[in-house]
Amino acid sequence: MPLQWFLKYRPKTLNEVENEEDAKKELVEWIESWLKGKPNYKAVLLYGPPGVGKTTLAEALARDYKLELFEMNASDSRNLNDIRTMAERASITGTIFGIKGKLILLDEVDGLNARADAGAIEAILELINKTKYPIILTANDPWDPSLRPLRNAVKMIELKRLTKYPLKRILKKICEAEKITCEDEALDFIIEQSEGDARYAINMLQGVAEGYGRVTLDMAKNLVRRKDRELDPFEALRGVFWAKYYWQAKSAVTDTQIDYELLMRWLDENIPLQYDNLEDVWRAYDALSRASLFLTRSKLVGWDLLSYTFDLMGPGIAFASLEKKKPTYKAKWVKYQFPQYIQQLAKTKEIRDALDTLLRKIGQVIHASKDKTLNDFLPTFIIYYRKYQEKLDKELELTEKEKEVIKLISSFYEGSKAEIEEPEKKEPGKRRTTSYRRKS
Numbered sequence: 077m078p079l080q081w082f083l084k085y086r087p088k089t090l091n092e093v094e095n096e097e098d099a100k101k102e103l104v105e106w107i108e109s110w111l112k113g114k115p116n117y118k119a120v121l122l123y124g125p126p127g128v129g130k131t132t133l134a135e136a137l138a139r140d141y142k143l144e145l146f147e148m149n150a151s152d153s154r155n156l157n158d159i160r161t162m163a164e165r166a167s168i169t170g171t172i173f174g175i176k177g178k179l180i181l182l183d184e185v186d187g188l189n190a191r192a193d194a195g196a197i198e199a200i201l202e203l204i205n206k207t208k209y210p211i212i213l214t215a216n217d218p219w220d221p222s223l224r225p226l227r228n229a230v231k232m233i234e235l236k237r238l239t240k241y242p243l244k245r246i247l248k249k250i251c252e253a254e255k256i257t258c259e260d261e262a263l264d265f266i267i268e269q270s271e272g273d274a275r276y277a278i279n280m281l282q283g284v285a286e287g288y289g290r291v292t293l294d295m296a297k298n299l300v301r302r303k304d305r306e307l308d309p310f311e312a313l314r315g316v317f318w319a320k321y322y323w324q325a326k327s328a329v330t331d332t333q334i335d336y337e338l339l340m341r342w343l344d345e346n347i348p349l350q351y352d353n354l355e356d357v358w359r360a361y362d363a364l365s366r367a368s369l370f371l372t373r374s375k376l377v378g379w380d381l382l383s384y385t386f387d388l389m390g391p392g393i394a395f396a397s398l399e400k401k402k403p404t405y406k407a408k409w410v411k412y413q414f415p416q417y418i419q420q421l422a423k424t425k426e427i428r429d430a431l432d433t434l435l436r437k438i439g440q441v442i443h444a445s446k447d448k449t450l451n452d453f454l455p456t457f458i459i460y461y462r463k464y465q466e467k468l469d470k471e472l473e474l475t476e477k478e479k480e481v482i483k484l485i486s487s488f489y490e491g492s493k494a495e496i497e498e499p500e501k502k503e504p505g506k507r508r509t510t511s512y513r514r515k516s
């Protein structure tokens with residue numbers, strides 16, 4: 077799989093990092109204070125919205141100052157022990173780490189409070205306390221009350237949202253390096269949608285450009301959506317079927333608020349419209365059916381399994397088409413259909429409601445649940461009804477809609493001429509039975 081452009085074109089040096097001049101200056105002063113052996117703060121917290129260059133800055137700083145970067149995602153609770161171990165090791169200069177000159181990067185510390193990882197903040201504080209190496213923490217939102225002890229222990233450095241011109245320079249450089257013709261208005265459009273998030277803008281550019289070799293305003297308008305906006309079902313489908321990368325297909329199914337079962341219906345309806353090749357259709361349905369299995373399993377066993385449902389619904393269906401491997405592949409424009417199943421449900425709502433009340437009425441008389449009445453008793457009831465309609469109408473106080481339902485169900489049994497036998501005359505000592513026999 078080709079490398080994602082935001083990684084491929086991640087700035088290597090501080091100089092290449094766009095926009096964040098104040099932050100760069102503060103970072104340089106801080107690291108130099110460390111190198112002189114008199115750190116003004118043991119750790120800094122880089123904070124700001126996603127995709128503005130927090131991780132990038134830390135990596136560029138390490139490269140510029142030839143520091144070995146020790147990077148870890150703080151919000152992953154599995155790392156709690158690693159943080160503790162690191163705190164132990166970081167308290168000893170050089171010897172265990174070996175090489176002198178390290179920079180410790182703990183990404184996404186604001187993910188910690190959400191996990192209610194009580195011990196993690198203390199572990200980081202301990203690390204900061206003991207460390208003999210500079211530490212950079214990053215966070216999107218450092219203002220959560222639970223992070224206060226951390227805020228007090230570090231130097232806070234803010235990163236601003238990227239503005240239009242720096243973002244445009246980043247995108248233009250990539251277009252040149254990838255030899256892609258990009259319309260200026262298209263880049264402006266992408267930038268407008270990305271809300272100052274460079275990673276988002278680069279991802280969108282890659283999504284439009286790859287495979288087409290050019291980016292026009294029209295294409296951008298069709299394929300790029302505003303950041304943080306939830307996808308409607310049509311956009312989610314397009315996101316899956318048009319995806320060229322695994323992550324695109326996966327985010328199409330996770331960025332929508334449509335219930336996953338409902339999204340499955342949408343995919344189910346539209347797979348044969350999107351894919352022409354029968355084997356592609358078969359593979360897509362295979363992925364969808366497995367997604368459905370994992371959904372049931374996740375309900376029964378644990379929600380961890382839900383991520384496989386998304387993998388199968390998104391990328392599984394997106395890459396069911398082998399055509400996508402061809403460099404010339406272009407997704408077919410399809411007018412996606414509303415799932416018939418839902419239309420049917422809407423159309424038959426009245427009937428289903430009447431069936432529901434009918435089953436309850438019968439169930440009350442025979443002391444059975446709705447399901448049992450439906451599955452075990454309804455066929456027998458229909459046979460009784462043919463014979464004792466008037467009586468049953470009255471006794472069960474059937475409404476016109478309920479009678480209509482009985483008629484409808486009765487028509488399914490039309491072929492069967494089953495009838496009720498008259499109860500036999502009661503003879504002393506003989507049990508009374510009622511049965512029905514099939515009239516041939």
Ligand SMILES: Nc1ncnc2c1ncn2[C@@H]1O[C@H](COP(=O)(O)OP(=O)(O)OP(=O)(O)O)[C@@H](O)[C@H]1O
Nearest residue numbers: 082085086093094126127128129130131132274275
């Ligand atoms: N200031 C910048 N100059 C140049 N490229 C940038 C800049 N900021 C971000 N990028 C690009 O966006 C990508 C994502 O940036 P990065 O991972 O550093 O963001 P972040 O602020 O750490 O985001 P998050 O909070 O989501 O982790 C980088 O790989 C790089 O390609």
